[in-house]
Amino acid sequence: MRSLGLDIGATNLKLVVLEGGNVVERRDEPTRSEDGDPASVLRRVATFGRSVGPVDSIGVALPGLFDEAGVAELLPNLYGDWTGVPILEPLEELLGGSVRLINDGHAFALAEATLGAGRGAADAMCIVCGTGIGGGLILRGRLHLGVTGRAGEFGHHTVDENGPECPCGNRGCLELYAGARAIAAAASAPTFEDVVTRARYGDADARRALERAGELIGLAIANVLIFLAAERVVVGGGVTEAGDLILAPLREAIADRARVAPLDRIEVVPAELGPRAGAIGAALFGAQP
Numbered sequence: 001m002r003s004l005g006l007d008i009g010a011t012n013l014k015l016v017v018l019e020g021g022n023v024v025e026r027r028d029e030p031t032r033s034e035d036g037d038p039a040s041v042l043r044r045v046a047t048f049g050r051s052v053g054p055v056d057s058i059g060v061a062l063p064g065l066f067d068e069a070g071v072a073e074l075l076p077n078l079y080g081d082w083t084g085v086p087i088l089e090p091l092e093e094l095l096g097g098s099v100r101l102i103n104d105g106h107a108f109a110l111a112e113a114t115l116g117a118g119r120g121a122a123d124a125m126c127i128v129c130g131t132g133i134g135g136g137l138i139l140r141g142r143l144h145l146g147v148t149g150r151a152g153e154f155g156h157h158t159v160d161e162n163g164p165e166c167p168c169g170n171r172g173c174l175e176l177y178a179g180a181r182a183i184a185a186a187a188s189a190p191t192f193e194d195v196v197t198r199a200r201y202g203d204a205d206a207r208r209a210l211e212r213a214g215e216l217i218g219l220a221i222a223n224v225l226i227f228l229a230a231e232r233v234v235v236g237g238g239v240t241e242a243g244d245l246i247l248a249p250l251r252e253a254i255a256d257r258a259r260v261a262p263l264d265r266i267e268v269v270p271a272e273l274g275p276r277a278g279a280i281g282a283a284l285f286g287a288q289p
């Protein structure tokens with residue numbers, strides 16, 4: 001069985017083909033959502049997907065919210081006006097087969113829980129911190145989708161009740177402080193990668209921006225963890241490539257705040273599957289019966 005997984009990211013389109021739990025094909029290309037309208041992005045996604053030849057199932061991960069008919073509701077990290085744009089129908093037509101859509105945070109969680117750092121845990125909180133922040137919850141070994149698939153919107157956790165407005169309509173969401181673009185802005189650096197490089201050379205502003213993001217992600221994790229007491233917390237995404245510059249303050253914030261949780265029995269671990277987790281999760285989801 002060949003399962004195709006596509007991940008439409010803010011920066012890159014990622015593709016994998018899974019066969020029996022192994023990645024047998026992997027390809028990336030730039031998303032370039034700034035170069036055209038949503039329809040042209042979907043056409044390129046489909047052309048990219050068809051480039052691997054015949055497959056038995058197709059899953060597509062999206063960076064945001066869509067309704068049960070596969071129409072986009074909020075994809076704030078892609079350029080262009082995606083709200084109200086049908087996604088499922090044109091993709092099925094262009095790809096010539098049935099497609100299942102999954103939120104990219106859910107795809108990350110499904111991939112890490114099945115083949116990565118969440119393997120073997122009955123309950124796992126999986127958080128992915130990139131341009132956006134998302135995640136998914138595995139309860140008793142199954143992905144918890146929630147009503148209309150809306151569980152896992154970890155980036156829209158309020159960390160400052162009086163903070164700036166978020167594209168979701170709330171104020172002071174975690175993503176506004178700890179997403180990759182937000183960290184770059186806080187450190188007055190052009191990109192997140194520059195922040196990490198500057199921090200490694202000892203730049204105080206860069207170190208402080210990463211530390212603050214780690215503290216806030218840890219605070220948000222602690223708030224959920226005291227309620228769920230999940231046995232494993234998997235943290236991944238591009239932001240975690242800063243390593244301990246972000247993970248150390250994150251772990252400290254969890255230890256400092258989740259005091260009633262059984263922290264000696266809860267593991268906080270880095271993700272294992274790297275930037276292709278979303279595409280792998282999409283492939284797994286598409287192949288589900």
Ligand SMILES: [Zn+2]
Pocket residue numbers: 155156157166167168169170173
């Ligand atoms: Zn928000």
